Amino acid sequence: MTDPERRCTSCGLSLTSRGTTQFICPQCGNGAIGRCSRCRDQSVPYHCPQCEFIGP
Ligand SMILES: [Zn+2]
Ligand SMILES: [Zn+2]
Numbered sequence: 001m002t003d004p005e006r007r008c009t010s011c012g013l014s015l016t017s018r019g020t021t022q023f024i025c026p027q028c029g030n031g032a033i034g035r036c037s038r039c040r041d042q043s044v045p046y047h048c049p050q051c052e053f054i055g056p
Contacts, residue, residue, distance in 0.1 A: 008036035009046040027053040 006015040006022060015022065019037030024030070031050030039046070047054045 006032075006034055008039055009033045009049065010039040010044040011036060013038075025050060025053055026055070027051055 007013060008015060008020070013036045015034045015036060017037065019040070020035065021040065022032060022034045025033055025048040028048060028051040031048035031053070033046050033048060035044075035046060038044075043056055045054055045056060
């Protein structure tokens with residue numbers, strides 16, 4: 001596991017276009033969370049794939 005698939009955590013869209021963001025889960029520090037521009041714009045909640053943390 002060296003290159004995890006980069007997808008929006010909320011809608012599953014591939015993070016290939018501009019305006020997307022990725023960050024590490026603020027709770028567990030392990031889960032990679034991705035957000036596409038649309039979900040950022042609409043403040044769609046995300047959840048960490050590692051610890052089920054849900055946040056804006
Ligand atoms: Zn999305
Ligand atoms: Zn987490």
